Amino acid sequence: MGGTGARDGTGGTDGKRGTDGKRGTHGTAGPPPAAAAALTTPRGRRPVVAALMLGMALAAIDGTIVSTAVPQIVGDLGGFTVFSWLFSGYLLAVTVTLPVYGKLSDTFGRKPVLIAGIILFLVGSLLCAAAWNMGALIAFRVIQGLGGGALQGTVQTIAADLYPLKERPRIQAKLSTVWATSAVAGPVVGGLLAGYADWRWIFLINLPVGAIALWLVVRHLHEPARPRPKTRPRIDWAGALAVFATGTLLLTALVQGGVAWPWLSAPSLGLFAASAALAALTVVIERRAAEPIIPGWVWRRRTIASVNLALGAMGLLMVAPTVFLPTYAQSVLGLGPIAAGFVLSVMTLSWPVSAALSDRVYNRIGFRLTAIIGMSAALLILLAFPLLPYPGEPWQPALIMLLLGAALGLFQLPLIVGVQSTVGWAERGTTTASVLFCRQVGQSIGAAVFGAVANSVLAARLLDAPAPGLPDDLDAVARALEDPGALSAAATDHLRRAVDAAVDYVYIGAAGAAALALLALIVLAPRRFPVITETGDSPDAR
Numbered sequence: 063m064g065g066t067g068a069r070d071g072t073g074g075t076d077g078k079r080g081t082d083g084k085r086g087t088h089g090t091a092g093p094p095p096a097a098a099a100a101l102t103t104p105r106g107r108r109p110v111v112a113a114l115m116l117g118m119a120l121a122a123i124d125g126t127i128v129s130t131a132v133p134q135i136v137g138d139l140g141g142f143t144v145f146s147w148l149f150s151g152y153l154l155a156v157t158v159t160l161p162v163y164g165k166l167s168d169t170f171g172r173k174p175v176l177i178a179g180i181i182l183f184l185v186g187s188l189l190c191a192a193a194w195n196m197g198a199l200i201a202f203r204v205i206q207g208l209g210g211g212a213l214q215g216t217v218q219t220i221a222a223d224l225y226p227l228k229e230r231p232r233i234q235a236k237l238s239t240v241w242a243t244s245a246v247a248g249p250v251v252g253g254l255l256a257g258y259a260d261w262r263w264i265f266l267i268n269l270p271v272g273a274i275a276l277w278l279v280v281r282h283l284h285e286p287a288r289p290r291p292k293t294r295p296r297i298d299w300a301g302a303l304a305v306f307a308t309g310t311l312l313l314t315a316l317v318q319g320g321v322a323w324p325w326l327s328a329p330s331l332g333l334f335a336a337s338a339a340l341a342a343l344t345v346v347i348e349r350r351a352a353e354p355i356i357p358g359w360v361w362r363r364r365t366i367a368s369v370n371l372a373l374g375a376m377g378l379l380m381v382a383p384t385v386f387l388p389t390y391a392q393s394v395l396g397l398g399p400i401a402a403g404f405v406l407s408v409m410t411l412s413w414p415v416s417a418a419l420s421d422r423v424y425n426r427i428g429f430r431l432t433a434i435i436g437m438s439a440a441l442l443i444l445l446a447f448p449l450l451p452y453p454g455e456p457w458q459p460a461l462i463m464l465l466l467g468a469a470l471g472l473f474q475l476p477l478i479v480g481v482q483s484t485v486g487w488a489e490r491g492t493t494t495a496s497v498l499f500c501r502q503v504g505q506s507i508g509a510a511v512f513g514a515v516a517n518s519v520l521a522a523r524l525l526d527a528p529a530p531g532l533p534d535d536l537d538a539v540a541r542a543l544e545d546p547g548a549l550s551a552a553a554t555d556h557l558r559r560a561v562d563a564a565v566d567y568v569y570i571g572a573a574g575a576a577a578l579a580l581l582a583l584i585v586l587a588p589r590r591f592p593v594i595t596e597t598g599d600s601p602d603a604r
Contacts, residue, residue: 107224111233113278114217115240116271117176120183121213122241124206125152126248127264131256138261141196150317151200155207156214157502158309162302163212164219164495165355168488169297171285172220175491179212180276187268215495220283222482222490227593228421230479235418238475242410250403301355304344312337313503316510325514359489360496368586369481370500372433375579376474377504379444381512382565382572383409383463390565393543394453394558405460409467416471421479423472429480429591434583436472441576443469448566452559473579480591508575515571516564523560 128135128148136145167175186206193199221233255263315333323329348354361367383406391402416436424432443466450458478497485493520539539557542549549557 109278109282110220110224111236113275113283114221114233115236116275116278117180117213117217118237118240119244120180120268120272120275121156121210121217122244123248123251124210124268125149125156127252131252131261131264134256134261135199136196139193139196139199141199144196144200146317146322147200148203150314151204152207152210153317153502153506154310154313155204156211157313157499157506158306159208159211160215160495160499160502161305161356161492163215164491164493165298165302165353167216167219167491167495169353172216172223172491173279173283173285175212176216176220176279176283177276179209179216180272180279181209182206183209183213184269184272184276185209187265187272190265191262215491215498218478218498219482219491219494222479222494223487227479227483228425230482231418231421231475234475234479235414238417238471239410239414242413296353298348298351298353298355301344301347301351304340304347305355308337308340308344309503311340313506316506319510320514320517356496357492360492363484364586364588365484365591366481366493366496368582369477370496371582371586372437372477372579373474373497374500374504375575375582376437376470377501378508378511378578379440379572379575380470381505381508382444382568383466385509386512386516386565386568387459387463390561391456391459393539393561394565395456395459396453397456401456405456406463408460409463409470412464412467413471416468417475420472420475424476424480428589429476430583430587430589432476433473433480434580436469436474436476437576437579437583439469440466440473441573441580444569444573444576447569452562480593483593484591486594504575508572512568512571516568519564519567520560523563524556 132145132148135148163175163179183206186202186204186209189202189205190199193202217237221237222230225233252261252264255261255267311333315330315337319325319330319333344356348356349358359366360370387406388402391397391405395402395405397405420432420436423435443462447459447462450462478494481493481497482490539561543554543557543561
């Protein structure tokens with residue numbers, strides 16, 4: 063599929079490549095290509111992969127495990143008015159540190175960053191288990207998130223380092239399976255521990271798992287020797303602080319807007335204005351930095367920029383199934399929490415299978431076209447959701463989720479594998495972190511935007527409610543429907559139809575996000591990704 067000197071569409075090559083696989087125009091030193099393709103011997107890969115999967119499980123499960131234990135935590139520590147920061151604080155810390163860890167792993171190596179992340183995560187877990195009030199628990203969750211950011215980005219980067227291009231779908235499919243399974247299992251595990259043991263065990267179980275992962279990394283991960291740089295590496299602390307502050311203010315505005323205060327209130331407008339000002343300052347700082355945390359080439363190269371935007375749009379659309387489908391299943395279909403979780407979890411069955419088989423497609427038609435096919439299918443599937451009958455049967459949304467998982471597996475993995483394959487070792491950590499950062503920001507924006515859409519549709523549908531005093535936001539409606547005896551039959555049916563309409567509009571919005579992802583790939587992405595070969599073969603483009 064090849065050709066030499068494949069261009070990324072920016073008017074120049076995405077780094078000249080010779081038969082030795084080294085970068086040309088960017089001049090970033092890295093390890094020899096053979097070492098970069100396999101950091102360990104084949105026999106030594108197994109324990110390293112086990113460590114990566116354990117690290118991924120820790121990061122994934124801790125994003126959701128607290129959700130079903132909130133009543134027990136609030137009953138013990140108090141702080142009901144601020145408990146949402148148990149989730150928001152962790153999410154903020156993970157998201158804003160991803161670019162920082164990506165740059166550090168490119169500068170100092172993956173192993174020290176991953177070890178530091180695991181240790182920080184375990185320290186945060188231990189402190190969470192010892193928390194004496196809600197404020198302390200929130201602060202310790204932030205510490206956990208600081209470690210979780212290192213886990214997410216560095217695990218994905220090491221996975222790309224361990225395997226050459228043709229073998230990467232296998233490891234990425236494994237990590238996708240771990241991520242999906244852990245995210246869905248989190249609420250179940252949290253509920254069981256809170257109900258039958260103590261909520262503090264939610265954090266204590268991280269310690270043995272993390273300790274095993276740490277031992278495996280220290281013992282078995284051997285990075286190749288890298289050429290000593292001519293000058294001492296300089297850390298862009300000013301840029302790191304600016305990125306951290308900008309992300310914190312922006313995500314706080316998105317997470318708390320419409321919840322803690324109205325969207326057009328002084329706190330929301332002030333946070334958005336301050337984040338915009340800090341973003342401008344960050345650009346100035348990064349342009350002047352010798353080794354910027356977020357280098358300009360991340361957005362100047364069409365391949366990376368298009369993947370960042372496409373996966374950001376995917377993060378946006380993922381809010382529809384992960385946040386709103388369980389409410390739909392319980393409020394409209396009348397399912398219990400476990401059955402509602404199953405309707406969502408079927409997506410995790412088809413996603414890894416589709417991802418694992420995607421290499422058979424992109425090796426024939428290329429990364430870009432494969433992703434376009436996957437997202438086109440996702441767009442049609444999302445548009446099919448509003449066509450489901452009311453109230454319908456549980457198998458109908460479950461089938462939608464099964465098909466959506468298959469479509470998104472065909473979309474996400476080719477883009478991640480593809481973009482990681484267009485950069486050398488010394489740029490892979492920054493590139494991977496930028497992709498994950500955009501996906502996380504997309505999820506935060508999606509939660510804010512679709513939450514506002516759902517509540518506005520509910521409010522409009524409840525103007526002609528058959529009974530006065532009915533709730534007009536999604537959370538309150540869901541709680542009211544949990545006790546149908548307190549409502550008349552007409553009021554219950556009206557509320558269920560209102561939730562059905564609200565979720566339908568959310569899925570239409572998710573289809574709009576899918577269209578944005580397609581637009582990014584069609585307009586910005588080069589027809590063939592300029593792949594850097596790592597085994598001494600000739601350059602390639604896919």
